[in-house]
Amino acid sequence: MASLGDAMLVSESLKRLLLEVGEQRSLDAVLRTVVGRLGEQEHIALARIWLNRPGDICDRCPLRADCPDQTRCLHLTASAGQSKREDTSPWDRLDGDFRRIPLGVRKVGHIGATGECVSVNDVCSDARWIGNPEWAKSEGILGFTGQPLVFKGELLGVLAIFTRTMLTQGCPEWLRM
Helix, strand or coil, rough: CCCCCHHHHHHHHHHHHHHHHCCCCCCCHHHHHHHHHHCCCEEEEEEEEEEEEEEHHHHCCHHHHHCCCEEEEEEEEEECCCCCCCCCCCCCCCCHHHHHHHHCCHHHHHHHCCCCCCCCCCCCCHHHCCCCHHHHHHHCCEEEEEEEEEEEEEEEEEEEEEEEECCCCCCHHHCCC
């Protein structure tokens, strides 16, 4: 159960985020602001946004073998977070193995295909949702939640966070806001 202090911190953080988003002048800036502020939260290891776009690098995509349809996929558009290890590259890169996610594949692709939220309170007990279990273990990842980004009934993409704490009951609702 979250304390009143935790709720006030989330409320203040959300207010700051909403004010900053309103000041941005481009979609890329809005998306970078969202994941940047989420990635600054102590309990969030990684925040990412993928947008639903036409397939473009299918011939060299690391997930090509799993892709059921090369016409559309989720493109990693914004990423932010902090590693526990000092020897890792920044988590704001957009060119890693998960830069494209086929619709319907893995947790992010499932969200992108169905428009349904996925929350895993303890990834250790439900590892099927983790694409890189070694990374999750070395970084102390315990929770995951992903929200579809929908505008006027159209699924635009997916916002996902990986946490170093088990998710609280209100986390998916907070992320949806």
